[in-house]
Amino acid sequence: MAKYIFIIVLALTILGGFLRFYEISKNPVSLSIDEVAFGYNAYSILKTGRDEYGKFLPLTFKSTGDYKNPVPIYLMVPSIALFGLNEFSIRMPTALIATLSIPIFFLFFMEITEALVISLMATILLAISPWHIYYSRYVSDHLIATSLVVLGSLCFLKMFKSGRWFWSVSSAFFFVLSMYTYYAERLFVPMAILLLLIFKKADLRIRFKQLVLFVVVCVVIAAPLIFSTFFGPDRARAQMTWLGRDVEFVRNVAVKPLENISALGSDNLLLFYFGARKYLHYLDPGFLFYSGLKMTKEDSYGVGVLYLFEIPWLILGIITLIKKRIRNKSLIVGWILIGLIPASLTNNEQHPGRTFFILPMLLLVSATGAIEFFRLMKTNLNHSLKNIIYFIFLIIIMWNLGLTLLTYTVHFPRQRGEDFMEGTKETVEYALANKSKYKEIVLDPYRGIEAPNIVSIPHMYILFYTKYDPAIYQQENKTRPDGSFGFDKFTIRRIDCGLG
Amino acid sequence: MELAASPYVVLLTLLLTCFVINQIFRVNKKLVLLQTAFLIFIFLFIFHQITIFTNPGLINSVNTFRGETNQTIFAPLGRVIENRYVYLSEHLLFNILRQFTPATYFTNQAQLLDFSFSPPIYLGFIIPFLFGLVKLVKSLAKNDVPKVIIVFLLILPSILSNNSPDLSRLIIVSPVIFFIISSGFYTFILNYKKRIFKIFLFLTLFLVVLQVSTTFVDIATREPVRLQNIKNNG
Numbered sequence: 001m002a003k004y005i006f007i008i009v010l011a012l013t014i015l016g017g018f019l020r021f022y023e024i025s026k027n028p029v030s031l032s033i034d035e036v037a038f039g040y041n042a043y044s045i046l047k048t049g050r051d052e053y054g055k056f057l058p059l060t061f062k063s064t065g066d067y068k069n070p071v072p073i074y075l076m077v078p079s080i081a082l083f084g085l086n087e088f089s090i091r092m093p094t095a096l097i098a099t100l101s102i103p104i105f106f107l108f109f110m111e112i113t114e115a116l117v118i119s120l121m122a123t124i125l126l127a128i129s130p131w132h133i134y135y136s137r138y139v140s141d142h143l144i145a146t147s148l149v150v151l152g153s154l155c156f157l158k159m160f161k162s163g164r165w166f167w168s169v170s171s172a173f174f175f176v177l178s179m180y181t182y183y184a185e186r187l188f189v190p191m192a193i194l195l196l197l198i199f200k201k202a203d204l205r206i207r208f209k210q211l212v213l214f215v216v217v218c219v220v221i222a223a224p225l226i227f228s229t230f231f232g233p234d235r236a237r238a239q240m241t242w243l244g245r246d247v248e249f250v251r252n253v254a255v256k257p258l259e260n261i262s263a264l265g266s267d268n269l270l271l272f273y274f275g276a277r278k279y280l281h282y283l284d285p286g287f288l289f290y291s292g293l294k295m296t297k298e299d300s301y302g303v304g305v306l307y308l309f310e311i312p313w314l315i316l317g318i319i320t321l322i323k324k325r326i327r328n329k330s331l332i333v334g335w336i337l338i339g340l341i342p343a344s345l346t347n348n349e350q351h352p353g354r355t356f357f358i359l360p361m362l363l364l365v366s367a368t369g370a371i372e373f374f375r376l377m378k379t380n381l382n383h384s385l386k387n388i389i390y391f392i393f394l395i396i397i398m399w400n401l402g403l404t405l406l407t408y409t410v411h412f413p414r415q416r417g418e419d420f421m422e423g424t425k426e427t428v429e430y431a432l433a434n435k436s437k438y439k440e441i442v443l444d445p446y447r448g449i450e451a452p453n454i455v456s457i458p459h460m461y462i463l464f465y466t467k468y469d470p471a472i473y474q475q476e477n478k479t480r481p482d483g484s485f486g487f488d489k490f491t492i493r494r495i496d497c498g499l500g
Numbered sequence: 501m502e503l504a505a506s507p508y509v510v511l512l513t514l515l516l517t518c519f520v521i522n523q524i525f526r527v528n529k530k531l532v533l534l535q536t537a538f539l540i541f542i543f544l545f546i547f548h549q550i551t552i553f554t555n556p557g558l559i560n561s562v563n564t565f566r567g568e569t570n571q572t573i574f575a576p577l578g579r580v581i582e583n584r585y586v587y588l589s590e591h592l593l594f595n596i597l598r599q600f601t602p603a604t605y606f607t608n609q610a611q612l613l614d615f616s617f618s619p620p621i622y623l624g625f626i627i628p629f630l631f632g633l634v635k636l637v638k639s640l641a642k643n644d645v646p647k648v649i650i651v652f653l654l655i656l657p658s659i660l661s662n663n664s665p666d667l668s669r670l671i672i673v674s675p676v677i678f679f680i681i682s683s684g685f686y687t688f689i690l691n692y693k694k695r696i697f698k699i700f701l702f703l704t705l706f707l708v709v710l711q712v713s714t715t716f717v718d719i720a721t722r723e724p725v726r727l728q729n730i731k732n733n734g
Contacts, residue, residue, distance in 0.1 A: 252617075261717070262717055262721075264717045270718060273617060277607035283601060285597035301587070301594075323638055399581055402581045405574075406574055406577065410568050
């Protein structure tokens, strides 16, 4: 039996790997702002051991002022050393982790449900999950962090089961590492650990020593991160993304010139209701099934974080969780409920990356529903009616997979190319080819047809595609006499074309 | 005013009257179902309330998708997958699902009377609602299918609206929601001696009272300024 399970999981991993690696350098169409920034900093670390600002092996990368987490950057270093500085080497670590996470998720599902069929079904859904595939095809700190959280949780549950010290240390290591990977995890991981502890409260006394070791390792590894979050540069990032800075909130609540509003109508109270709305909005069908991944233009249907054919499975899964005795069902529900909190505390519209850690549990609910669906078919319907329903459902699945294929390969590159700074690479290549003809080459950081006010970082694309020596870049003066930013022959400033 | 002027208030009154009469005379469940369906369909057709497919943006989207796919090797696949009938069915399903989203009822996503922070039902009520819903699902049996169909019929007018979820149309489903909330409340009161239910009851009441006050203060203080800002900015 174990041999067959191994073969199935291996086959799913290979299928998942194909979907994640196929034409990875070409789709998404171009490297995004974050990807080039991650990439050049990793290149800089490889060549000099310092980031673009000359800081030695930093734990927070200032980058474009958004203070990037270190794990994705350090993970790229070996990849860049092996394959050079290019699209593949930048995206490869995320795709590799995404592929390897398929068997890890399977083990996690098994640990939670102890039900082989549900775990296998959830793993199948993971291998073809549009949400997981989307985030595995470009540099995604969300995906890496979630994989580490799952690994940490798996080790945590194993620690309670076997009581081995190894699992305590591993669990603490992976949990804290996930917090060094993405900001949302800094809020989610403590809540997830608390949730797991509530679940294992009956075993707390028996595993007290292992738990103490777990806490000690966590505190030791997380000490720099805790300091940086509360007193260091990471505070700036938290303030940047805080819900209170949401455009809609500021427009509707922090209205000027109002002063001396009574406590009952204070901004903070309304912020609570605004956050609650954000929270519940993540359960919107538009996000879940229609356009949650934002791969097509606004107001048109694209691909949601789950497939459309999962709708009946998800509904049936919820009903089954309510009506039947499913192992650890409160953990599944609790995980989803706390998983939506970090994203609800941040600004801007729905963000599928900030809620990515709820994916394993959503898949489990969906898989539970799928198995219940097949059971209901088998027990309640006669042979011919059952076959008709299976046939209709198969057509719906094929249609949905076809729709997703078209969205990924046809519409996403055409409709969302601008988000990935499509054309910047070609611009830089043209500039480089003609560099000798000009005294100064000026690039305007503002770009875009759909959104002419998108601010890009063309200098980073120049550094990336020229493989500009990081040692020189760190040392040279980058401020022009007129105050604009520049290096070599390149200047970055607004170009007044006189077009109004 | 917006809701009071809605013809759906008349329909709601009619449906509730029928419900009471049916209860008194113990009318068969299937007959009740037929009666409800008849009333709703008559209403939808007489008042031309089916506007779901009138949005030109929908067809434009299909055309854009098809145009893009036709330029690739997937053109034959696009003909099957991205035709307008499939897309409209997808839209219909989307509208159905949106009626069951908690954000529609408990947050200001669908604003009541266009005030910025006035939800159709106060957020605190979501706690008894969830309890009531779980209780309801647990007690659902096979012979409850007509009840489920009636709920679906009640949300049908909102599903068929161009502006879905449409609060003025969802008014006819409000008794069902209030019933579920009451059922949850009843559970809290019945189990009041248990600490957890005491907490839930207190939390619900606290949140509701707080939100009532906040909403009124917000309308009194900020709403005139918002209106002025909208007027100034066009």
